Amino acid sequence: MPRPAIDLFHKTFGTIPRSVASAPGRVNLIGEHTDYNGGPVLPIAIAQRTNAAVGPGQDGDAGVLEAISTRDNTLVRVKWQEELPLGWIAYVAGVLRELWALDALAPLADRPVRVAVASEVPVGAGLASSAALSVAVAKALAPALTPRQIAGVAFRAEHDHVGVRCGVMDQTISALGKKDHALLFECASLDAKHIPFSARLLLVDTGVRHDLSAGGLNQRRAECEDAVKRLKVELPELAWLASWPAEWLPRLKRALREPLRSRAVHVVSETARARFGAQLLEQGKLKRFGQLLYESHESCRRLYECSSPELDTIVSAAKRAGALGARLTGAGWGGAAIVLVSTRDSKTIPAIQQAYERAYGKTPPISEVKASGGAHTERL
Numbered sequence: 001m002p003r004p005a006i007d008l009f010h011k012t013f014g015t016i017p018r019s020v021a022s023a024p025g026r027v028n029l030i031g032e033h034t035d036y037n038g039g040p041v042l043p044i045a046i047a048q049r050t051n052a053a054v055g056p057g058q059d060g061d062a063g064v065l066e067a068i069s070t071r072d073n074t075l076v077r078v079k080w081q082e083e084l085p086l087g088w089i090a091y092v093a094g095v096l097r098e099l100w101a102l103d104a105l106a107p108l109a110d111r112p113v114r115v116a117v118a119s120e121v122p123v124g125a126g127l128a129s130s131a132a133l134s135v136a137v138a139k140a141l142a143p144a145l146t147p148r149q150i151a152g153v154a155f156r157a158e159h160d161h162v163g164v165r166c167g168v169m170d171q172t173i174s175a176l177g178k179k180d181h182a183l184l185f186e187c188a189s190l191d192a193k194h195i196p197f198s199a200r201l202l203l204v205d206t207g208v209r210h211d212l213s214a215g216g217l218n219q220r221r222a223e224c225e226d227a228v229k230r231l232k233v234e235l236p237e238l239a240w241l242a243s244w245p246a247e248w249l250p251r252l253k254r255a256l257r258e259p260l261r262s263r264a265v266h267v268v269s270e271t272a273r274a275r276f277g278a279q280l281l282e283q284g285k286l287k288r289f290g291q292l293l294y295e296s297h298e299s300c301r302r303l304y305e306c307s308s309p310e311l312d313t314i315v316s317a318a319k320r321a322g323a324l325g326a327r328l329t330g331a332g333w334g335g336a337a338i339v340l341v342s343t344r345d346s347k348t349i350p351a352i353q354q355a356y357e358r359a360y361g362k363t364p365p366i367s368e369v370k371a372s373g374g375a376h377t378e379r380l
């Protein structure tokens with residue numbers, strides 16, 4: 001719903017916005033930590049969206065950003081070309097810089113820019129709230145750009161300006177998502193294919209929040225770069241870790257020491273699982289697809305070491321209850337898990353709730369997620 005962003009804009013600035021756009025969060029079905037390694041991902045856009053209302057400020061104050069969100073209700077003014085503020089406004093400033101570089105900011109380029117944001121995507125829950133924010137703001141400011149251009153602007157805002165060493169998955173699915181479809185996205189070739197997906201999928205929130213710019217993602221990425229450097233001795237033309245041939249895993253294991261060996265085995269096997277998973281979905285083989293989700297979780301837990309006890313509790317309980325598949329989604333280290341269940345399944349939800357209550361003394365929020373549409377402008 002765009003209303004809260006429009007109302008906040010009006011209440012704060014006393015004018016109506018020039019345009020409003022919204023963009024969704026995402027869950028990734030499979031293909032975790034493959035995007036920045038040049039591998040495939042298979043995410044869906046979810047129903048929760050971030051809305052951004054934008055408009056020009058008073059004449060004369062070019063280069064100034066005035067931004068407010070329903071979350072903290074505090075108006076912040078920054079010179080977006082000169083300073084990068086802390087927190088969510090950095091993403092907005094990053095988007096402005098990228099649009100400026102593309103010459104896509106007109107007619108706001110010589111005026112202050114006003115932005116009001118309202119979001120339904122929880123922060124730090126592994127649902128790509130920052131991508132939803134950057135994509136929504138980019139779409140509102142430059143509605144004429146293509147979805148791929150919007151994804152590029154949002155990615156560079158986050159990666160180059162805010163300094164999160166993320167891959168392209170989150171911004172891409174937020175811009176290109178399609179109702180009742182997952183997106184098989186090859187992050188090296190940028191090939192994209194929508195694949196029908198309308199199975200019953202649960203989202204379980206651990207409530208454990210993380211901050212990616214400070215956390216393990218940057219460290220894992222550095223480890224993967226190190227692994228590529230060493231593997232280039234074996235295979236000089238290797239450009240991406242995910243391009244290492246799966247049938248050469250024994251050679252890879254010989255060439256690398258821990259922890260690089262485990263990280264690389266995860267990336268190479270997860271790459272194969274994501275491509276195979278997309279084929280299985282196309283053939284309607286949901287049961288086999290579900291098994292891949294369990295395998296992916298195990299690989300994230302054991303090899304990539306990006307799970308958490310809370311996520312493991314959810315996945316084990318789902319498995320014991322007979323769910324088709326379950327795994328952490330997104331970066332990990334907390335956040336959320338997805339659980340694939342048959343339409344008639346009535347055991348999995350109570351089983352997860354019980355196991356979680358026993359371990360942590362509280363019930364985790366569980367909701368059903370549906371593959372939804374990507375970013376679009378909203379009517380004022």
Ligand code: GLA
Nearest residue numbers: 032033166167168169330331
């Ligand atoms: C975070 C990053 C994504 C991706 C996932 C792990 O969500 O933003 O680009 O790397 O982690 O798959």
